Amino acid sequence: MSYSVTIQGWDQAVTVEMGQTILEAAIAQGVPYPHGCRSGNCGACKSDLIAGEVELAAYSEFALLAEEKSAGQILACRAVPWSDCEVALIQEVDRKVFASRVLDCAVTGIEQATHDIRIVRMAVETGGPFDYAPGQYAQVTFPGLPTRDYSMATPATGDTLEFHIRLVPGGAVTPYVQNELAVGSKVRVEGPLGTAHLREAHRGPVLAVAGGSGLAPVKAIVEAALAGGATQPIHLYFGVRGERDLYMEAHFAALSAQHPNLTFTPVLSEPDGATGRRTGYLADAVAADFSDMDGFKAYLAGPPIAVETTVEQLRAGGMRRRDIHADAFYTEADKAKLEGVA
Ligand SMILES: Cc1cc2nc3c(=O)[nH]c(=O)nc-3n(C[C@H](O)[C@H](O)[C@H](O)COP(=O)(O)OP(=O)(O)OC[C@H]3O[C@@H](n4cnc5c(N)ncnc54)[C@H](O)[C@@H]3O)c2cc1C
Numbered sequence: 180m181s182y183s184v185t186i187q188g189w190d191q192a193v194t195v196e197m198g199q200t201i202l203e204a205a206i207a208q209g210v211p212y213p214h215g216c217r218s219g220n221c222g223a224c225k226s227d228l229i230a231g232e233v234e235l236a237a238y239s240e241f242a243l244l245a246e247e248k249s250a251g252q253i254l255a256c257r258a259v260p261w262s263d264c265e266v267a268l269i270q271e272v273d274r275k276v277f278a279s280r281v282l283d284c285a286v287t288g289i290e291q292a293t294h295d296i297r298i299v300r301m302a303v304e305t306g307g308p309f310d311y312a313p314g315q316y317a318q319v320t321f322p323g324l325p326t327r328d329y330s331m332a333t334p335a336t337g338d339t340l341e342f343h344i345r346l347v348p349g350g351a352v353t354p355y356v357q358n359e360l361a362v363g364s365k366v367r368v369e370g371p372l373g374t375a376h377l378r379e380a381h382r383g384p385v386l387a388v389a390g391g392s393g394l395a396p397v398k399a400i401v402e403a404a405l406a407g408g409a410t411q412p413i414h415l416y417f418g419v420r421g422e423r424d425l426y427m428e429a430h431f432a433a434l435s436a437q438h439p440n441l442t443f444t445p446v447l448s449e450p451d452g453a454t455g456r457r458t459g460y461l462a463d464a465v466a467a468d469f470s471d472m473d474g475f476k477a478y479l480a481g482p483p484i485a486v487e488t489t490v491e492q493l494r495a496g497g498m499r500r501r502d503i504h505a506d507a508f509y510t511e512a513d514k515a516k517l518e519g520v521a
């Protein structure tokens with residue numbers, strides 16, 4: 180038993196087998212359907228259901244708000260048709276789509292940025308050039324280990340990559356990165372993925388919010404905006420627990436000396452003692468500093484709790500969902516929780 184799903188703007192209808200999601204079938208049949216996590220967490224596959232019935236498997240409300248669902252939107256990666264359907268991709272003028280590539284890379288440099296974050300640099304050996312929009316991520320596979328998502332930390336160069344990888348105790352991949360990865364190691368990188376990327380046409384103020392290794396995509400976004408001649412205010416907030424978790428401060432101090440429209444504000448949630456720095460949670464720091472965010476765009480990345488609470492704060496402050504571009508770094512534990520198996 181199968182259903183026929185028409186995707187507006189795509190000539191050929193897609194055949195979706197019973198139990199299959201629209202996204203699975205579309206990708207298998209060569210449709211370049213926008214997507215990211217494939218697990219109902221990121222919102223990249225959000226679409227309008229124009230006609231027909233689908234059942235939505237478990238998803239994060241961060242990816243599809245209740246009011247979006249009520250307005251007839253679905254997540255294609257969670258949508259299993261119960262009838263023939265018609266869907267339309269959410270159109271956004273400034274959204275970038277690149278051909279997916281599979282790259283063979285070699286590690287060229289490793290830097291211990293903090294006690295638990297390593298900056299890993301790689302050269303693309305085959306499969307390049309690698310083009311992506313700043314803020315996007317890729318699926319990274321270290322030899323013999325499961326694939327994980329990591330965000331590119333610089334604007335695209337074509338043949339080099341930088342990732343910031345934070346140790347997650349008990350994880351399958353990050354203990355290896357922290358303790359064993361060496362210069363010369365081979366790595367497979369596939370992508371790019373994700374829609375939380377820089378919107379180049381935006382001329383209004385920018386709020387860039389990073390928690391921990393979420394600095395990686397936010398750094399790429401800020402660097403690309405400045406390199407592209409952005410003159411509007413760019414407010415970068417970097418949330419970490421304590422002093423020992425801060426990194427790249429000198430880099431952003433130099434960048435803001437060069438570009439006075441950039442402000443860089445570290446925020447410590449668990450300071451070790453008296454400090455001259457901002458303290459508290461990212462969401463509260465942003466709420467304290469901005470009462471009116473009309474005309475802003477926000478980019479956010481990092482631990483789900485930091486991203487989700489700040490997004491809620493921005494929405495409570497009246498910011499439109501379409502001006503908020505966020506990647507929460509969900510781990511396997513978060514995904515298992517969503518599926519109800521943890
Ligand atoms: C879009 C996106 C971009 C990302 N970008 C970055 C980035 O730039 N930098 C970065 O550091 N991270 C990033 N991440 C997070 C990254 O993909 C990994 O999730 C993270 O590095 C942990 O990987 P791991 O294999 O070490 O841990 P995992 O094996 O995923 O384990 C994580 C935790 O979950 C537990 N766990 C594992 N499996 C289960 C299960 N089935 N049930 C319950 N608990 C379980 C483990 O014990 C551990 O505590 C990103 C994530 C996403 C979704």
Ligand code: FES
Nearest residue numbers: 215216217222256
């Ligand atoms: S690809 Fe569907 S929510 Fe991420």
